[in-house]
Amino acid sequence: MDGRVIHLWLVGFLSSSCGASSVSDSLVVSVGPPVSVHRSLTTTLPCWINPPQSAEDLEVRWFRDSDFDNPIMLYKEKKVSVTQASYAGRVSFGPKETKSDGLKSGDVSLKLENAVIEDAGDYTCYVSSYKGYDSATIALLVTEIGAPPLLSTVWTEDNRVKVSCESEGWYPKPKLRWSDQTKDLTPGTVLYGNDSSGLVSVSSWVLVKSSSEVSCSINVPNNAAKEARMHVEGPSAQKESGSAGTAGWVAFALLLVCVVLAGLAAVYIRMKGKKTKSGTGHGDEDDPLLSKEIPVLSELREQYYVNIKLEDTNNKFLTLAKNKLRDANCASFPDGESVTCLTAVKGTPGFSSGRHYWEVSLGNPDLGLKRSWWVGVTSAPEISQKFDLPNTNGFWFLFSSPDRADRLQFSTEPKVLIGCPRPQTVGVFLDYDDGELSFYNVEDATLIGSLKATFRGEVFPLFNPGKGDKSPMEILHKVEEKKSDDERNCVVSVEQET
Structure with missing residues (x-):
């Protein structure tokens, strides 16, 4: 090893120690946009070196939040280790696209199987070499689509109808929307609850006039809403429809x-x-x-x-x-x-x-x-x-x-x-x-x-x-x-x- 190589390594080390910029010009880590996955399914958190270079001899560390010393997956000296029991058997390297050559092309994406609610959050992809290191953070959203909304009705004293809507099994907290054929309706209340597995239930009610059509739709981000619709008829309309x-x-x-x-x-x-x-x-x-x-x-x-x-x-x-x-x-x-x-x-x-x-x-x-x-x-x-x-x-x-x-x-x-x-x-x-x-x-x-x-x-x-x-x-x-x-x-x- 000549003196120039030693000098470059020392500069990188001293820069990191003194709090200066930690990014080497020759090593840049990029990640994709936030990822959403349904609970129990598999997804990939894309991360790669840009411009492409082999990562086979580098150190790759995936960790959550600021827990650098306790990574969920560590690649070092060409060996992969998983230190957190909750991720054992569920994380590995996975290609960010079908044409990817994996580590050979600098693709260090994280494949996550059987996603659970607790997996939701920020993940940091950290890559280091003797020349320097870089990292980038990507967000993971875990979703669960709940049951279709169930509607029920109760007549009130002033000839209006109290329509209730309820559903369970959602994650994260879903958005509930009432509407009729022309506009959104203001609910009387919207209540949320959590079961032992962390899934969210939601219930709400709204007062509407007789002879109207009302719908209740529920959804979580990046997913289509589930909707239930009811036509509420007043007593006179019901009599006519009965005949x-x-x-x-x-x-x-x-x-x-x-x-x-x-x-x-x-x-x-x-x-x-x-x-x-x-x-x-x-x-x-x-x-x-x-x-x-x-x-x-x-x-x-x-x-x-x-x-x-x-x-x-x-x-x-x-x-x-x-x-x-x-x-x-x-x-x-x-x-x-x-x-x-x-x-x-x-x-x-x-x-x-x-x-x-x-x-x-x-x-x-x-x-x-x-x-x-x-x-x-x-x-x-x-x-x-x-x-x-x-x-x-x-x-x-x-x-x-x-x-x-x-x-x-x-x-x-x-x-x-x-x-x-x-x-x-x-x-x-x-x-x-x-x-x-x-x-x-x-x-x-x-x-x-x-x-x-x-x-x-x-x-x-x-x-x-x-x-x-x-x-x-x-x-x-x-x-x-x-x-x-x-x-x-x-x-x-x-x-x-x-």
Whole structure:
């Protein structure tokens, strides 16, 4: 080694030690623009020497923030080492483009596999040689696209509609936007939360006038938004659409009731400006959907109770025993784990007029509550065992999600959620002539919710026990016992097999 080479090396060393510029004219490191990657996928953080020169004999250090001495990957003396356990098996050199020759051409890009939320942040690419060193920093954004927004509605006293929007599983904190057909809407509130894995949930609500269309869109940077849209109709519009029918069938208006407080059950529905037997209601005299009284549970049980029998169609995916049913406990179902028409069954008799009430048990203290089920009615002559959910034509039911113990949902489009815990026993009240189907929590003697529909022809009780629950679904039967030999009056009780 001659004296000139030694002199150049000392100059580089002294410049670094004295705080002068650390960049050698012969070594410049460049990086690309910020990188975005979906969680669990693979990406590359581009970094290269400019102008190109071989990096095979150089030292390459990738580190985060200012943690120079604890790199996530170190290339030195032609060996790669990963010192941080969280990056073991996930980082390596990767070409920034398909034509790259890697280290031979000075491409020292970092390949990162199975990205996690904690990977988000700044990464520094540092390259050094005996002539000098240089570094550059590149930002990594890790994103997670959450679930599609779910919309629910509640009518307010001033004939407006409170539309709620919620979604979960996002990262980073998403942006939520309300709009109608002409402008953005100002939300009443936007709330965020984090789960144990760091993913973000978001919920919001907005007040809109009746007869309007509203949308809720949610997105994170560099990704398309997920949107849910709902057309909200006022009472008069709903009446008109009910006569025409949606695809000749359904026009519904929801009367939502949430039962949330522990130990208390509050039922509040806008009524025709008069007291009902379940409380005091307020509303418009001309409201055609909310003008009649809501019967209390005791009257329904006494006057309209009907014993429903299950229709045995020899469905190999169901087990039926008298008035009990559950899935056939198969190792696997051809339609997967989701609850579909494959495990649905009708009950008899069918109804083409009048008022009718029945009850369904959805669990017991020993086996626990069922997690997923359908309870309602159908006008379908027979239930097709296609591997999907029925559309709203001819199917009206309440169902429970296996993933959310605090949510029930109607089989309507758009989706309507009810913030209520899973009930142990559901009472079903069919008012065929008035076109209304109501669901009650029998233990609390409270109304879960009602929907309006246009029933045509004969409708039948509908049941689906879901999949994988130990508890059977049981259709409860009424028995009548005479108080005495001289009395004709009956005491009504509900029989549940043990």
